[in-house]
Amino acid sequence: xxxxxxxxxxxxxxxxxxxxxxxxxxxxxxxxxxxxxxxxxxxxxxxxxxxxxxxxxxxxxxxxxxxxxxxxxxxxxxxxxxxxxxxxxxxxxxxxxxxxxxxxxxxxxxxxxxxxxxxxxxxxxxxxxxxxxxxxxxxxxxxxxxxxxxxxxxxxxxxxxxxxxxxxxxxxxxxxxxxxxxxxxxxxxxxxxxxxxxxxxxxxxxxxxxxxxxxxxxxxxxxxxxxxxxxxxxxxxxxxxxxxxxxxxxxxxxxxxxxxxxxxxxxxxxxxxxxxxxxxxxxxxxxxxxxxxxxxxxxxxxxxxxxxxxx
Amino acid sequence: xxxxxxxxxxxxxxxxxxxxxxxxxxxxxxxxxxxxxxxxxxxxxxxxxxxxxxxxxxxxxxxxxxxxxxxxxxxxxxxxxxxxxxxxxxxxxxxxxxxxxxxxxxxxxxxxxxxxxxxxxxxxxxxxxxxxxxxxxxxxxxxxxxxxxxxxxxxxxxxxxxxxxxxxxxxxxxxxxxxxxxxxxxxxxxxxxxxxxxxxxxxxxxxxxxxxxxxxxxxxxxxxxxxxxxxxxxxxxxxxxxxxxxxxxxxxxxxxxxxxxxxxxxxxxxxxxxxxxxxxxxxxxxxxxxxxxxxxxxxxxxxxxxxxxxxxxxxxxxxxxxxxxxxxxxx
Amino acid sequence: xxxxxxxxxxxxxxxxxxxxxxxxxxxxxxxxxxxxxxxxxxxxxxxxxxxxxxxxxxxxxxxxxxxxxxxxxxxxxxxxxxxxxxxxxxxxxxxxxxxxxxxxxxxxxxxxxxxxxxxxxxxxxxxxxxxxxxxxxxxxxxxxxxxxxxxxxxxxxxxxxxxxxxxxxxxxxxxxxxxxxxxxxxxxxxxxxxxxxxxxxxxxxxxxxxxxxxxxxxxxxxxxxxxxxxxxxxxxxxxxxxxxxxxxxxxxxxxxxxxxxxxxxxxxxxxxxxxxxxxxxxxxxxxxxxxxxxxxxxxxxxxxxxxxxxxxxxxxxxxxxxxxxxxxxxxxxxxxxxxxxxxx
Numbered sequence: 001x002x003x004x005x006x007x008x009x010x011x012x013x014x015x016x017x018x019x020x021x022x023x024x025x026x027x028x029x030x031x032x033x034x035x036x037x038x039x040x041x042x043x044x045x046x047x048x049x050x051x052x053x054x055x056x057x058x059x060x061x062x063x064x065x066x067x068x069x070x071x072x073x074x075x076x077x078x079x080x081x082x083x084x085x086x087x088x089x090x091x092x093x094x095x096x097x098x099x100x101x102x103x104x105x106x107x108x109x110x111x112x113x114x115x116x117x118x119x120x121x122x123x124x125x126x127x128x129x130x131x132x133x134x135x136x137x138x139x140x141x142x143x144x145x146x147x148x149x150x151x152x153x154x155x156x157x158x159x160x161x162x163x164x165x166x167x168x169x170x171x172x173x174x175x176x177x178x179x180x181x182x183x184x185x186x187x188x189x190x191x192x193x194x195x196x197x198x199x200x201x202x203x204x205x206x207x208x209x210x211x212x213x214x215x216x217x218x219x220x221x222x223x224x225x226x227x228x229x230x231x232x233x234x235x236x237x238x239x240x241x242x243x244x245x246x247x248x249x250x251x252x253x254x255x256x257x258x259x260x261x262x263x264x265x266x267x268x269x270x271x272x273x274x275x276x277x278x279x280x281x282x283x284x285x286x287x288x289x290x291x292x293x294x295x296x297x298x299x300x301x302x303x304x305x306x307x308x309x310x311x
Numbered sequence: 312x313x314x315x316x317x318x319x320x321x322x323x324x325x326x327x328x329x330x331x332x333x334x335x336x337x338x339x340x341x342x343x344x345x346x347x348x349x350x351x352x353x354x355x356x357x358x359x360x361x362x363x364x365x366x367x368x369x370x371x372x373x374x375x376x377x378x379x380x381x382x383x384x385x386x387x388x389x390x391x392x393x394x395x396x397x398x399x400x401x402x403x404x405x406x407x408x409x410x411x412x413x414x415x416x417x418x419x420x421x422x423x424x425x426x427x428x429x430x431x432x433x434x435x436x437x438x439x440x441x442x443x444x445x446x447x448x449x450x451x452x453x454x455x456x457x458x459x460x461x462x463x464x465x466x467x468x469x470x471x472x473x474x475x476x477x478x479x480x481x482x483x484x485x486x487x488x489x490x491x492x493x494x495x496x497x498x499x500x501x502x503x504x505x506x507x508x509x510x511x512x513x514x515x516x517x518x519x520x521x522x523x524x525x526x527x528x529x530x531x532x533x534x535x536x537x538x539x540x541x542x543x544x545x546x547x548x549x550x551x552x553x554x555x556x557x558x559x560x561x562x563x564x565x566x567x568x569x570x571x572x573x574x575x576x577x578x579x580x581x582x583x584x585x586x587x588x589x590x591x592x593x594x595x596x597x598x599x600x601x602x603x604x605x606x607x608x609x610x611x612x613x614x615x616x617x618x619x620x621x622x623x624x625x626x627x628x629x630x631x632x633x634x635x636x637x638x639x640x641x642x
Numbered sequence: 643x644x645x646x647x648x649x650x651x652x653x654x655x656x657x658x659x660x661x662x663x664x665x666x667x668x669x670x671x672x673x674x675x676x677x678x679x680x681x682x683x684x685x686x687x688x689x690x691x692x693x694x695x696x697x698x699x700x701x702x703x704x705x706x707x708x709x710x711x712x713x714x715x716x717x718x719x720x721x722x723x724x725x726x727x728x729x730x731x732x733x734x735x736x737x738x739x740x741x742x743x744x745x746x747x748x749x750x751x752x753x754x755x756x757x758x759x760x761x762x763x764x765x766x767x768x769x770x771x772x773x774x775x776x777x778x779x780x781x782x783x784x785x786x787x788x789x790x791x792x793x794x795x796x797x798x799x800x801x802x803x804x805x806x807x808x809x810x811x812x813x814x815x816x817x818x819x820x821x822x823x824x825x826x827x828x829x830x831x832x833x834x835x836x837x838x839x840x841x842x843x844x845x846x847x848x849x850x851x852x853x854x855x856x857x858x859x860x861x862x863x864x865x866x867x868x869x870x871x872x873x874x875x876x877x878x879x880x881x882x883x884x885x886x887x888x889x890x891x892x893x894x895x896x897x898x899x900x901x902x903x904x905x906x907x908x909x910x911x912x913x914x915x916x917x918x919x920x921x922x923x924x925x926x927x928x929x930x931x932x933x934x935x936x937x938x939x940x941x942x943x944x945x946x947x948x949x950x951x952x953x954x955x956x957x958x959x960x961x962x963x964x965x966x967x968x969x970x971x972x973x974x975x976x977x978x979x980x981x982x983x984x985x986x
Contacts, residue, residue, distance in 0.1 A: 172420050173415040173416075173417055173420040173421035174420065174421050174422055174423040174424075176375075176378075176380055176415070176421075177413070177415060177421050177422075177483075177486065178423075178434070179380060180378045180379075180380060180408060180412065180413050181408065181412075181434060181435040181438060181486070181490065182404070182405045182408035182409065182435070182438050182439060182490075183434065183438055184401075184438075192423055192426075195423075195425045195426070196423070196424065196425055198425075278425060279424070279425060280424070280425060280470040280472065281424065281470070281472045365842035365843065365844060365845075366813075366842055475930050476701075477930070505700040505701050505869065506700060506869055506870070506871070506910060506913045506914070507700060507909060507910060507913045507926050507927035508926065508930075509913065509926065510913050510915070510924045510925065510926030511926050511928070513915075514923070514924075514925075514926075517923075532842060532843060533843070534843075534917060535914065535915045535916065535917050536915055538915060538916075538917060538921070539915035539921075539924070559921075562917065562918075572844060573843065573844065574917070575847075576843045576844045576846065576847035577843055577917055578870065578872040578873040578875075578876055
């Protein structure tokens with residue numbers, strides 16, 4: 001049988017136990033989004049007072065809302081929208097942040113001053129009023145309006161961080177060496193500089209993804225959201241509005257909350273794998289040292305060795 | 312690189328090179344530091360010229376100017392008789408970059424931590440089309456062989472953090488050699504290496520000079536290592552060349568008081584304690600907005616009145632020697 | 643455990659006695675527990691009052707680790723796994739935090755390699771002195787600042803610099819500041835870890851002169867750690883050479899200059915190109931130090947030693963299997979080398 005050619009980064013991602021776990025979790029979430037709705041076979045927006053406020057049961061796996069909608073349906077159908085929102089907003093914000101940050105750092109001079117000012121202006125603008133203004137500006141409502149709004153608010157923060165990382169990399173001798181070798185600027189930026197920023201860019205992406213998912217609920221309050229389209233944020237919104245906590249209806253916020261949390265945990269675990277792929281120094285051989293031995297060592301302030309000999 | 316090829320008669324000549332930087336932040340700063348001021352020298356094939364000075368002397372700036380990592384504020388750099396500072400086109404710059412290369416000081420900083428050694432050597436080969444694509448691997452191995460990193464296949468696959476400082480510096484040298492330059496600028500290539508490793512790198516430089524007829528500019532603060540590798544020496548202070556000549560002559564009978572100071576400061580256990588020149592402590596005259604007069608006067612035991620009024624010129628004293636001092640090398 | 647010796651403010655040792663201040667025996671230090679690297683493997687060292695002991699070696703030989711162990715400032719994952727360190731007969735290694743705090747800086751202080759690492763960039767110089775002094779004794783801020791000014795003058799800096807921030811001082815001045823700080827409580831021993839390596843050669847010369855003058859005046863002992871052996875031979879009374887975590891040679895500086903015995907010492911001395919005399923090709927020392935993460939057998943220098951020759955079967959065998967031990971081959975001259983021992 002012909003051997004499958006697997007790129008080395010895939011192997012590395014799978015070899016790292018943390019990223020393996022992360023990939024597993026994400027796969028689970030994606031599965032939920034893909035086939036969950038068929039499994040639920042219920043309309044997430046169904047209005048049925050008879051079924052309202054039911055705790056999880058075989059009939060309603062995740063219970064029902066105050067309106068009688070099946071939460072499992074909401075979470076699984078909502079997964080698609082939430083994930084799409086998160087991915088799109090994260091990609092937009094991180095993309096812009098990377099372009100602006102790296103450009104500012106590499107070009108220097110007036111370009112840097114101008115872009116830096118732009119970043120600072122956006123940082124200073126209070127996010128909520130900005131969102132309100134944007135929502136008033138954009139007549140339509142919908143997923144893409146939200147993506148745009150989120151991207152607009154969240155890019156500047158990361159741009160500043162990426163710019164400073166790019167600045168410190170630009171002054172390193174290996175960049176000068178590439179220049180002295182005659183490498184064209186474009187290749188220096190993409191081939192030499194940015195591979196050193198992969199970890200940070202990935203982390204930025206995950207952060208924006210996370211914020212987007214959380215803000216989803218907040219956007220409803222600002223009138224930017226669409227309450228009729230199910231998403232994790234919408235389910236959380238309704239749980240909040242209906243005082244689910246006070247009522248003891250834990251199922252209406254725990255499940256969507258867990259969905260968000262699990263997704264982000266999966267991504268964060270994946271990040272450690274990405275770190276290893278992008279930074280060869282982290283690809284160390286690991287030895288099997290017991291968890292307790294390591295804990296004890298850490299707690300002792302590193303003074304007592306596990307195997308110290310008597311003086 | 313064929314050792315049998317006759318070295319081209321190309322020289323790198325620097326005339327009146329100047330570089331000024333603005334000092335301090337703010338849009339309206341007026342202060343300028345004259346990092347490099349009226350520097351002239353020639354690098355000839357098969358000879359190592361040492362550029363000696365302390366930090367702040369401008370020696371590293373000269374090195375980077377030669378590599379066109381900075382643009383000069385004045386003066387010219389002539390390669391093969393042509394002024395390259397007027398080069399604007401990418402083609403011409405690329406051509407220059409295939410002739411003049413650099414070895415950087417920090418062995419770790421000068422290699423990209425996320426790229427293999429193979430990448431570092433293959434890129435210059437590809438950019439300058441030194442060999443066709445399918446021959447790149449072979450040439451990479453040859454280069455690693457030349458600098459003593461054997462077996463080359465093993466080293467090519469490694470990442471910088473897997474190599475020792477000395478090995479990384481050899482990779483830097485191999486990278487510089489990849490484009491088949493005629494001039495190599497070595498910016499303190501051994502100062503961050505362990506003592507016992509330094510000689511190996513210096514011997515490699517000597518070998519490259521002798522067998523491949525390369526011209527070297529060896530930038531350093533260490534006179535002893537300069538003497539080991541170099542034929543000629545240029546002594547820099549506060550942006551200016553204060554003395555130059557064949558290195559053994561200069562070290563034996565230094566004319567400029569700063570050269571004498573440097574010589575006496577080097578630890579040499581064979582030297583008797585009394586033979587050391589008495590050091591006068593005092594502020595180093597900054598090269599910031601320099602006024603007329605000698606920049607070394609504040610520390611100079613020989614300073615006379617004219618030293619505070621007229622900037623001394625570099626005076627030719629025959630036998631390739633020159634010094635910039637009213638007292639020991641009057642015009 | 644009360645330690646009476648440490649409560650007394652450090653004496654300046656005006657009488658140049660030959661009493662032993664520091665006695666290190668069989669020191670073993672490891673880094674990490676996953677795959678421990680034994681950075682120091684059985685080092686013996688004595689430092690007597692008023693003397694300058696040089697500790698020479700290249701990166702990874704363990705010299706900085708020894709210094710940090712003496713002052714008990716080893717950073718995790720570094721920890722002492724064996725041996726003893728005594729100050730005036732008192733064991734340091736097991737001391738409680740309070741006694742250690744008193745011990746540090748009063749009895750033994752340290753000058754670090756990079757002043758910018760030791761100085762807080764956002765505090766004025768004077769404030770840092772005050773902080774340090776008030777940590778060790780009851781002293782008013784005014785008095786502490788005055789003392790700080792005195793100390794700056796002692797190291798040749800204008801006392802008004804007490805108000806400067808570290809970045810406003812030149813590299814050489816910063817180094818003098820931390821030397822002044824190390825001397826503030828008049829310790830008996832000052833450990834200097836590459837105090838001049840980051841400085842230009844002329845400034846280095848000035849600082850060294852300063853250190854020598856101060857040492858002569860105040861009589862403190864110095865443990866001078868550096869890779870620059872030629873510097874040590876000028877400055878030190880006794881020199882210990884370290885290689886791969888062991889001490890391989892120990893003798894008076896003058897003796898080491900004229901009669902180095904260990905092949906590593908010889909190789910190291912010959913790695914310094916001479917400024918005068920005939921020009922000749924040097925060889926340095928081929929190869930690299932061993933990986934201390936791997937268990938070491940026999941002589942650690944054998945891979946790079948010119949006398950490691952299978953033709954000399956008996957010696958070869960011994961080098962491969964038996965670890966050399968420091969032996970006195972001449973008065974006060976110790977060498978850890980099988981070949982030297984055999985008297986070849």
